[in-house]
Amino acid sequence: MATESTTASPLAETGERVCWSCSAPQAAQFCTSCGKVQPSQSVDYFTFFGLPRKLNIDVTRLQREFYELSRKLHPDLYGQTSKQEQEWSLEQSSLLNDAYRTLKDPIKRTEYLLRLEGVELEEQSKSATETARVSGEIKKQVVPPDLLEEVFELNMQLEELRMSRKMGEDDLALIRELQAHKTEFEKKFEVLTQELKQYWDQWDRVADVDQEEKRHQIRDKMVDVLNRRNYIRNLVRDVNEALGS
Amino acid sequence: MSNQRIVGIDLGTTNSLVAFMQGDVPVVIPGDDGLNLVPSVVALNENDQIIVGNAARKYLIETPERAVYSIKRLMGRGIEDIREELKLFPFRLAEDRQPGEVLRIKLGDKTFTPPEISAFILRQLKRNAERFFAAPITQAVITVPAYFNDAQRQATKDAGRIAGLEVLRLVNEPTAASLAYGLDQKQNGIVAVYDLGGGTFDISILKLHDEIFEVMATNGDTHLGGDDIDNLLITIALDDIQGDLGLDVRRNGEIVQTIRKAVIETKIALSSQPAAKLDIELPAGKRYQREITRQQFEDLIRPILDRTIGPCKQAMKDAGVTPEQIEEVVLVGGSTRIPTVRSLVKEMFRREPHTDLNPDEVVALGAAVQANILSGGSEVTQNMLLLDVTPLSLGIEVAGGVTDKIILRNSTVPASATQHYTTQIDGQANVAVHVLQGERELAKDCRSLARFDLKGIPPMPAGLPRIEVKFLIDANGILHVSAREQRSGKEAEIEVQPSYGLTDEQVESMILESFDSAEEDFRQRQVIEARNEAETILSALEKSKKSPAWGQLANGERKQIAKLEKALEEVKQQDDYEKIRKAIDALNQGTMRLAELMMDTAVTTALKGKTMEQADMGESPETGHPVAKADFE
Structure with a gap:
């Protein structure tokens, strides 16, 4: 592990960007005139790929773009250049990889966009559960009201299974019930995914137009669906873990 | 292509190799014993000199307390990691190790850290390459197991530096193998590389696409082989x-x-x-x-x-591929010669594995390809590009001893993540950060990479400072950290305490030591070689003085030769190989006519029907030629 100091990326004062090497105007990640890597700008991932903040993305095109930019920015191509260029290539290609990794996955893409829209997504991950377990606090995760009953029952069954396992028994009837529950949740998960997809379309329709209120509505719906979806994903994982062990 | 020659090195648990790109083809550079494989064995001989490779093997049996093998198993590891190893390997640890210090291995009365021992192996490979090119080698690409963590990678890089090599890139072994494979088979598709070596196991799944080698997922076990x-x-x-x-x-x-x-x-x-x-x-x-x-x-x-099955399944799952989608399984590592390994692979991937490549050499050959790419590429490599991944998730410890993963495993590198920190009490000047690597949920189950303090935070009420910490994994899979307090714009000072590994100062001092001795070694070798050459020429001259040709020379010519001879005799005693070489060249020049005359005599004598011996030349004309230059290559 090494430490380094961050150097401020030199930005053109006028806002008009020119290549540091050949002074050609409007150089983005690399100069279209001389091919050299440019200092990275702090831009969001959509801007990096020149995409509007929309949720339906042509992933094949994104991939092609990713490969093309990799061929321009990857540190392997700067093995024989100045330290400064090597540093820029490292920054640019990590930004490229981070952006591609986030945007190619529709869920990560949605979560990222929501964060850009100022939403702090509720931490529904397993680590929240673990934190709660270790610190003795109540898990901050809020159970979606319509799932309360099922979740309660499921947790009882999981506990029962653990107890019987401790006694060295495998309660087959219980396992079957849990599997049935799991299938049920998986269906719900799929329904929520479909629901989320509809919101993507809705979002994209209003993304460019001046309808802030409408946008906020859709945004909040997406947050809700994502939270429920994550919650169910964690439940399925818990059941899988219990059944698998 | 630049003038600087970059070599590719496979620093293996059992054997190490050095290779380079000869035109369009990567080739292994043999050692002075003519063998491609340099056993990764280091010994200290009775004169406390370091012996590496085949020559060191006999010490394993004769004086096992002065030799070490499989040092790669200890690279970047702490004492608590290696309890199991110590049961099985005759590693002799130095007893005087202080807490927090890198462990050291005893060879005779001396002690060395694992990076230093690896550096001895690297230096041998460097020498082999220098002998081959008759030129200094200072830059290299070194391969590491894909599943090596940050500390193990850093230790490998340190070893390179200690050996006097600038490590331009650490390449994952299975990925390197895929480069060598891809150079051979230019086709698109998904390929799995199953690499079971002497001490480590890696599985990597790659997508080959228009000469882009994109790793989709990797997994493994750094203690299986x-x-x-x-x-x-x-x-x-x-x-x-x-x-x-x-x-x-x-x-x-x-x-x-x-x-x-x-x-x-x-x-x-x-x-x-x-x-x-x-x-x-x-x-x-x-x-x-x-x-x-x-x-x-x-x-x-x-x-x-069977321990290789889990990682293979996980890698396929992470890559999102089924065995049917994999076009080819490439076998790498000496252990894949075992027939039952091959049938296991066949069972798992439901196809005959690709065994055309030499499993011992393919990694080094791939490293040479990558070295060539880094040097600007040649006709066959200029469109090749490697997109590798980080094998392990990077996390930071959060409240309750939980790992918060910030860069997930199998993310393409370079990759980065930014985290924000603040203070809990008014005027707090430091914030502690604990960086971890691994897949487990709890920090205690992950690998501790480093603890560091964000220092010099300007005094502000609690919760107000906003410190942005950027974690960046570079193309070598090594982590870099930088921090900035955003409200003041002040760069936060980071004091990193690596959990395992050498400090920069330690590496520096090791470099100096070894650099000095490397220079010294090189100089001494040159002196010895020059002296040997001088001896050969002087004795050849002595013999030719008895030949009739000597008498045919003019007096002045004989005097001149005697003068040059005396000069060489004198400088031969000194330790300056350049002077010796100059004197040799001068004598060579001065005896040119003598050599011609001797050739003539030899021919005439032969025509007269006499044998060479009868002509009293002692040796055949070729070797008797006083200017015959000794061949030291």
């Missing part, structure tokens, strides 16, 4: 010897090493024979003999090989 098979067989032999012969030889280093050598031979033989015999001479005239059939061997090692 041929060594484990050997150790199993050694344990069985030791148990047998105690049970059947009532002899406990566990503490006898020499015998254990003799057994090790024998079981390795047996293991290798069983890859081509249905049965092989172990036959080991023991003290007190006793002898251990046992026949092992291939079936028995396969049953024995199956549990070890």
